[in-house]
Amino acid sequence: LLLDGCGQCVHQMLLTRQLATKKAKGKGQTQARVNISAALVEDIINLEETSEDMQAVVEALKEDFSRNLSVRTSPGALDHIIVVTKDGKFPLNQLGQISQKSPQLIIVNMSNFPESTAAATNAIRESGMNLNPEVDGTIIRVPIPK
DSSP: OHHHHHHHHHHHHHHHHHHHOOOOOSTTOOOOOOOOOHHHHHHHOOHHHHHHHHHHHHHHHHHHHHHHSOSSOOGGGGTTOEEEETTEEEEHHHHSEEEEEETTEEEEEOTTSGGGHHHHHHHHHTSSSOOOOEEETTEEEEEOOO
């Protein structure tokens, strides 16, 4: 998200850095100073757009951290996982009933959509949350690492 939202900003910042510095030739020489006015910066970088982009990145990071770095385990931790089926893409909580058996175990009951059990297992495994689900018929057991 950071690279997508601010790729242009990074490119503009690198361009600004090239304009603002000049490498000294030879030993003992000092770098030439270049004065950059606020108007020149405004011409190169749209500060309002950059600020909005960075605010969006910060909000996305806050949401991601609160979802993935919480101290307590909750069944809502798996809600955002997208399952790709032959009918399309669906959040896991729309395909299966998610419940917490214990602080170290979350159960996903896929009895309403048993044909999506394998796809849901794959989605949980590849979610980047370091989870290794176990399948028992239409029940997916997700042990939560400490």
